[in-house]
Amino acid sequence: MDEPYDYLEELEDFLGGTFHQDISSPDKALDEFINEASIECLLSTxxxxxKFLNSNLTKQEKEIIIQNNAEVYFSAIELNxxxxxxxxxxxxxxxxxxx
Structure with missing residues (x-):
């Protein structure tokens, strides 16, 4: 993967590792991540x-990447x-x- 896109791999790892099918809720999973992660890890994340949000990918491409890596039912939380x-x-x- 090209160096400018290393953030994408890291983002996918964060989403998949934090928001997987075994979580009770996305909010609780995020709270757990924040509580357990070091400041350096949080800043890097x-x-x-x-970088991902400000990238040149289209809105649709970004949404597909998020949906493919996070086990979150966006319609249930009423957010895209x-x-x-x-x-x-x-x-x-x-x-x-x-x-």
Whole structure:
């Protein structure tokens, strides 16, 4: 994979490893990730998410990547995948400030 797209692999690992089929809810999974991750890990994850959100991929491509890597029922949480990922970034930034 080209170096500029390393963030994509990291993002996919984060989404798949955190939001898998065995979680009780996306919110609880994120809270657990924030509580267990180091500040460095959180900052790196935030950076990868922001690179992805600001990338030249189309909105549809971004949503497909998120949906393919996170076991989240977006209609149930009443957010589209991009809104959801933006919310994750905000919550992770809050988590960094608390730590």
């Amino acid at each position: 935030i950076e990868n998410c922001e 995948p991009l809104q959801w990922l933006n919310n994750l970034v905000v919550k992770m930034k809050e988590g960094v400030n608390i730590k």
